Amino acid sequence: MFIDSHNHITPWSRDALQSREELVTSAKNNGLWGVGISDHYDIGSYTPDGLEWVFDIRDYLQSFVPYKKTLSEARKSDELSFAVGIELGYLPEYEDRLKAIMEEKDFDYFIFSLHCIDGACPGDAGHNFYTGSLQEDHERALEASIKGLTQFPDVHIFAHFDYTSRYAPERKSKMLYKDFPDHFDRLFSLLIEEGIALEINTGTIDYLRRRGYEGLAVFPDEEIIKRFLDLGGELLTISSDTHGPIHHQRPIRETLEFLRYCGVKRLAYFENQKAYTHPI
Numbered sequence: 001m002f003i004d005s006h007n008h009i010t011p012w013s014r015d016a017l018q019s020r021e022e023l024v025t026s027a028k029n030n031g032l033w034g035v036g037i038s039d040h041y042d043i044g045s046y047t048p049d050g051l052e053w054v055f056d057i058r059d060y061l062q063s064f065v066p067y068k069k070t071l072s073e074a075r076k077s078d079e080l081s082f083a084v085g086i087e088l089g090y091l092p093e094y095e096d097r098l099k100a101i102m103e104e105k106d107f108d109y110f111i112f113s114l115h116c117i118d119g120a121c122p123g124d125a126g127h128n129f130y131t132g133s134l135q136e137d138h139e140r141a142l143e144a145s146i147k148g149l150t151q152f153p154d155v156h157i158f159a160h161f162d163y164t165s166r167y168a169p170e171r172k173s174k175m176l177y178k179d180f181p182d183h184f185d186r187l188f189s190l191l192i193e194e195g196i197a198l199e200i201n202t203g204t205i206d207y208l209r210r211r212g213y214e215g216l217a218v219f220p221d222e223e224i225i226k227r228f229l230d231l232g233g234e235l236l237t238i239s240s241d242t243h244g245p246i247h248h249q250r251p252i253r254e255t256l257e258f259l260r261y262c263g264v265k266r267l268a269y270f271e272n273q274k275a276y277t278h279p280i
């Protein structure tokens, strides 16, 4: 199988409903080789109750660094590897604070995310991100991703590139390569040059399925994956982005099969801020 680097646990992620132990048990049952936690750190974003999506970095590291286990250590003892990451939600006004967190050497990896763009959050109905056509809204997100990643070349994983397709008002909301070839080429060139992994997020696949996509159409556009490979992309991850037991059924095996079908030969994982890959 592979290592799933993108998961959330309580109380660190405000929307999570699982403990570290529950996550590890479920991952073991699903046949994964290892898991990583990547709790939400979204400076300047608030829950409806007014709580900021941040936590104490020192407490977090102290709580979980003792559980760190590399894949080679794990294999000796027939256990799962365990890594400590964080999902940094990018907002341009907090670049300095986010960069300060990236000074912490105990993290295995930094996941770069855009949950809000220009003050509007696609996942939050009240913020009304979707003000243009579907194509305009997708384009705005891709443009913001490229801009943000340009400022953060030292991150390790770029999460859910297709986040805006999850919540768009249009039912058929999937992002297609043919609609944004220049954006995808710029994005992929940047990822490849900086050694940042492209994440295939099964959370988005789940959303597409609920929107009526079927068969292979539930997965990201094949052309997107193939273009990434054609440009020389070698670092790809599959994430289940679990927040609780309800997500433990996400289609990780099917996504693995889909990537094989697209020509992907290896998947990436990160330990002590170094990239590794294994064949699939």
Ligand SMILES: [Zn+2]
Pocket (backbone or CB within 6 Å): 087, 113, 115, 159, 160
């Ligand atoms: Zn996210």
Ligand SMILES: [Zn+2]
Pocket (backbone or CB within 6 Å): 006, 007, 008, 087, 241
């Ligand atoms: Zn996440």
